[in-house]
Amino acid sequence: MARVLTPRAEDFPRWYQDVIAKAQLADNGPVRGTMVIRPTGYAIWERMQSEMDDRIKAAGAENAYFPLFIPESYLRREAEHVEGFSPELAVVTHGGGKQLAEPVVVRPTSETVIGEFMAKWVDSYRDLPLLLNQWANVVRWELRPRVFLRTSEFLWQEGHTAHATEADARAYARKILHEVYEDFMVGVLGIPVLVGRKTAGERFAGATNTYTLEGMMGDGKALQLGTSHELGQNFARAFDITYSSATGGVEHAWTTSWGTSTRMLGGLIMCHGDDNGLRVPPRLAPVQAYVMIVKDGEGVGEAAAKLRDALRDAGVRVGFDDRVDTPFGRRAVDAELKGYPVRVEVGPRDLAAGNAVLVRRTDGSKTPVAVPDVVKAVLGALEADQQALYDEALKLRLDRTVTVGTLAEAIEASATGWADVPWSEVGPAGEKEANGQGVTVRCLIRADGSVPDSEDEPELRAILARAY
Amino acid sequence: MARVLTPRAEDFPRWYQDVIAKAQLADNGPVRGTMVIRPTGYAIWERMQSEMDDRIKAAGAENAYFPLFIPESYLRREAEHVEGFSPELAVVTHGGGKQLAEPVVVRPTSETVIGEFMAKWVDSYRDLPLLLNQWANVVRWELRPRVFLRTSEFLWQEGHTAHATEADARAYARKILHEVYEDFMVGVLGIPVLVGRKTAGERFAGATNTYTLEGMMGDGKALQLGTSHELGQNFARAFDITYSSATGGVEHAWTTSWGTSTRMLGGLIMCHGDDNGLRVPPRLAPVQAYVMIVKDGEGVGEAAAKLRDALRDAGVRVGFDDRVDTPFGRRAVDAELKGYPVRVEVGPRDLAAGNAVLVRRTDGSKTPVAVPDVVKAVLGALEADQQALYDEALKLRLDRTVTVGTLAEAIEASATGWADVPWSEVGPAGEKEANGQGVTVRCLIRADGSVPDSEDEPELRAILARAY
Known part of the structure; x- marks a missing residue:
């Protein structure tokens, strides 16, 4: 078989680009540094969103949406913040055919505009904590873009909260860090992240404290997969987020912000991918079991459709491939590239013996399984391979x-x-x-x-x- | 009780603004024409997205994501398209601290950039139909903005598809029109939309045919709630979307596009709202039943929590209000404003008689219900009131x-x-x-x-x- 991907050991960055192209995850956009997320990649992002969103809501935050365009003057109000983001801003100078009186920036992050509205909405200590999250696109002009890892536009969630005390803000920043981010990354993404504190030199622009989750990639490098920040009273002072306390005084709130992005797709590829392509952990996978008709034959289509339905009924996310016009080898390579955790291959020869073939993406094993046992075997493989991918990643991290x-x-x-x-x-x-x-x-x-x-x-x- | 809202009959536009402010649905953003969607409004939008997304996927389209920034030159390739959108464009001239060689526009819609990629991805007739959808923000500079109805930035879904023949494209544009949009608007939004064809003068810029869904608002005006367009071969020619046919020739594809937006939130308010605020149809409502503790008393908290859990177990989306520090009247007015379909009020006096009080938002009726019968009564009210809101809106449309x-x-x-x-x-x-x-x-x-x-x-x- 012709070589599909550059091997990781030969050229890791090239392998990364190959996987993205061949698994049809993304393309470069026409404006430098932007990306097109193709359906295969976007379906994974949707699963990430869904799993994260459940955890964010369980942590008590509510989703909202704030504008893409921010007056330039807002960014200037917090000194470290504007200094940190100025080199990366995209600026709109014309709107509706006219030059704008004040240029507006395309949000690089929303602390400032959300700060402005928190100030309007928070009045008394009874309004606190105010726990907001938004799913949005943000823009940070990139000089050396790389798909998913550093793009001029990316998709993310950004949480923004206001609290009555420093202790409350810290507790919430940590709650998000552990109960949302770490829980998702370890339990669903299968990445054994190291959770720690950034040094003063590595902090977010305007934060008093930044927590981080770091994953080790297949080449031994680190990728920051998420951060949670205590912003102290910096933004509350800049935007006048004050509240009247139970004892009658007027106090500045303490705020936090926290974010994860489509960068996690890059982390997924580089943590779990192998020389045959992507490997998606079963709990994350949009397609967990991929039922394939090897080639037409007596009862094959019917048996495959029955297995698909039985797997669906068992709660498995199923893909179905009956494109017998396309050579099976090509379809199998494509399934490997896209990293479906389990393939259930149904063909005339095995079916005559009462079997389908279970192919596990994690270790490449191929096992004939009696048709009535397929659902149970798939469920077992999904469970085991979620753990196996995590274990493999943890071993790499410890070894290196x-x-x-x-x-x-x-x-x-x-x-x-x-x-x-x-x-x-x-x-x-x-x-x-x-x-x-x-x-x-x-x-x-x-x-x-x-x-x-x-x-x-x-x-x-x-x-x-x-x-x- | 003090007047909370301007009555509709007195000043309908003012009433609309009052509902948005008092029900905390949205605020005006700092840049003219932009909006902040607050959690109460955004939760409704999330429900719209979820219901629509299920139908879009059932129609076979896959979600993807295309860049916010589009080279100005792309828009110029389709003559009617650029003419239609030029007056509304926001233009980015500076990025990363430098003036850009070519200005980029913030997408007003994505036909052009998606056309560019369809041309790359479509090769043979086997690649068709190509059925894509994206959930995104778009920008169209508005001179006379009004929240949800006409905003410089709004959220929407935009579908883009390519087909081998005109008949296929037409059938798909109509499938979306009826099976996705009409089904959602009638069945979930409860709006008896009129479905028809736009005149040549009202068509989308670049379309050969535009289908529309029109709703009647409480003041007798119309609101366009969604459109589905046949684009003929206009964009396929402009972006060179060609395919090799089964017989070996090279043909231009036929494309469609279709969209619905946060404008539907405006339609929801103006179709179903009354002088006490919003009324959200039960199938749409993020909170279908709102369990309220009237005031503390023997067993009240426990009974209310039990009812909340029993309703949840029955599949009802439940809100819970135990803020007994805030006067009950104020909380009840707020619940009316936000339009929760059913309130379950639990207080010491009724509870002593073994009852909770069921308050239906649609007709304002208040009925004592024996505690063990509450779940059944709520389910019945949700079912009936979905129909009642639709019937009321249909009657208005027919009468007017x-x-x-x-x-x-x-x-x-x-x-x-x-x-x-x-x-x-x-x-x-x-x-x-x-x-x-x-x-x-x-x-x-x-x-x-x-x-x-x-x-x-x-x-x-x-x-x-x-x-x-």
Whole structure:
């Protein structure tokens, strides 16, 4: 068979682009840095949205929608925020055939416009917490775009909340971090993320504290898969988000923001993909079982349709391929590329023996299964392979994370994976030195793996890596 | 009780703005013509999306995502299209701190960029039909904005399909019209839309044929709630969407597009709202039953929580209000404003008699119901009130549609409702005359109510009205 993809070991970035093209996940858009998300890729994003949205709502946040266009003046109100985003802004200067009196920016994120409305909606402590989320597109002009990872326009959810106290805001930022993001990434995406705290140098523009979830990709690099920020009272002061407290005083609120994006699609590909294409964890997969007619024959179509219906009745998300005009080999390669977790192949020869063939994408195994046992076998495979993908990713992360004692060793270890080094050996000066060599501090964690309250805690560990 | 809303009869546009503000559905955004959709409004939009999306997928279309930014040159390729949209475009001239070599427009609709990609993806007749849909924001600069009805940015779905023949394209545009749009609007939104064909003068820019669904609002005006277009080969020629046919020739495809938007929220308010606020049809409502604790008392909290859980178990979407610190009257007014179909009020006095009080938003009736019968009573009320709202809207439409014989009578009748007049009495010249007086031909229908294939069919009826 002709080589479909560049092997990962030969050229990982090329392999990544190959998978995106051959599995028909996305295309580059006509305006530099933009992307077209094709149905195969978008269906995965919809599953991500659905799983995340359930968790966001369970955490008490409500969805809303704020405008794409933000007056330039809003961004200037928070000094660090405007400094952080100015180089990436897209600016609309003409609307309805006329030059605009004040240019408007296309939102790079919505802290400012949401801050403006929180100020209108919050009056008393009874209005708090105010817990909002929106699913939207945002624009950050990219000089070195890469599909899903860095695009000038991307899709995301951004949560924005206001609280009466710093403790409430911190607790909520952490609730989202663990109960929404970590729970989804570990349990559905199957990525064993490391959850920690960003250094001051890596914080979101305008935040007082940024939490992060970092995944290891197949080449040992890190990808930031989501962040949750405490914004202190910075935006509340800039936008005058105040409330009258139970004791009658007027106080500034404490706000948070948190986001995950279509970048997770890049993480999915690079964490679980192999040399045959994408591998989608069963709990995430839009198509969990792909029933294929190998070729026509006595009772084949009927048996395949029955299996499809039986799987659907058992709650499995099923795809069905009866395109017998197209060579089976080509269709099988396409199914591998798209990473359907399980294929159920129905053909005349096996069917004559009472069997269908179960093909598992995770390990490539092919097993004849008696037709009446197919549903049970599929359910078992889906369950087992969700775990298998997670285990494989965790093993990679552990194998390629090296515990070292000095900054120099950490930078060296970052050439092939992650370095776990005492933060006291790095510090802000060492961080700058590492950055100069393309290595960043991905996060700080405590020795027991938990998330620190401050970067000044003793005995913190720093995780250093090259990153996307 | 103080007056909460301007009565409809006094000032319908003011009433509309009052409902949007008081029911907390939306706010005006900071950039002229943009809007903020608040959680109460957005939850309804999410329900619309979910119901529509199910039907779109059942019709075979797949979701995808195309870029927000479109090169200006793309729009120029289809002459009528660019002429139609040029006055409404928002133009980005600066990105990443630099002036752009070619300005990009913020999509007003995506025919052009999707046409570009259809041309790449379609090769043979086997690739057809190509059935795509996207949920996205679009921008059309509005000089006289009105929330939900005409906003500079709005949310919508836009379907785009390519077919091998004109007949296939027409059949699909009609399938969407009836099986997706009409089915949703009649069955879920509860709006008795009139389904017809637009005149040449009212067609979408670049279409060869536009189908429309028109709803009558509470003031007798019309609102276009959705459209489905045949684009002929106009975009296929402009973007070179060709396919090799089964017989080996190269042919241009036939394309369609179709859309519905957050404008439907405006239609919902103006079709079903009354002087106490919004009334949301039960099948659409994010909160179908709103369980309220009137005030604390022996066993009240427990009984209310049990009812909430029992309703949820019966598949009802339930809201719960135990904010006994806030006066009950205020909470009840708020529930009326937001249009929850059924309220279940639990208070000490009724509970002592073994009852809760069922309040139906549609007719305002209040009925004590024995606690064990509440679930059944709620289910019955939801079913009946879905029908009642539809019937009421249909009665209004029939009462306020006048069958007339001449253009002059039709224009006169349009002052208070719709006019049903022979198209032969109007024609393109009469249409222009009507337009000059603020009246438009909403659609053409056959005498039997069905949708014509051409505006040249004999004995067509024209529906004339003032419109939003």
